[in-house]
Amino acid sequence: MDNRQAIGSWLSGPKAAAEDMGVDFGYPGQQLGLPQHGPGSVARFGRRIGAVALDWIGCQLIAYGLITGGNLAAAGNWTLGLFLALTVLTVGTVGFTPGKRVLGLRVVSEDGGRLGIARVLVRTLLLALFIPALIWDRDGRGLHDRLARAVQVRI
Helix, strand or coil, X not given: CCHXXXXXXXXXHHHHHHXXXXXXXXXXXXXXXXXXXXXXXXXXXXXXXXXHHHHHHHHHHHHHHHHCCCCHHHHHHHHHHHHHHHHHHHHHHCCCCHHHHHCCEEEEECCCCCCXXXXXXXXXXXXXXXXXXXCECCCCCEHHHHHCCEEEEEC
């Protein structure tokens, strides 16, 4: 093996090296029995981040304009509280937040049903910690979704 090839395989990571050896990882959501494309497929990272950003901005505008009367320093904690309440209430009842609905996403359990309130609470509290949302598996689910046995799918 030539040194350039060894360095290239090291830089591309273990998944690329395994794929070069013939391992088939499939598409995101295949292990969960979800389609590869279209409605019901696993939501991609960009859409999920966009949905969280829309929800966060909406909560921040409400906190800044309606609750704190324009006090930006006090709006931070209120924004987090509103975001958590919004997520628990909307995901627990209809399965999506306003940001997820705008971008065509829904949160469902691994078996395709609705999440119970306990699983929604676990998912939301882990999402508030932020780090679990940045660690995801090969199906594109964040750690908060894995622990709550949930998946975000396209509508």
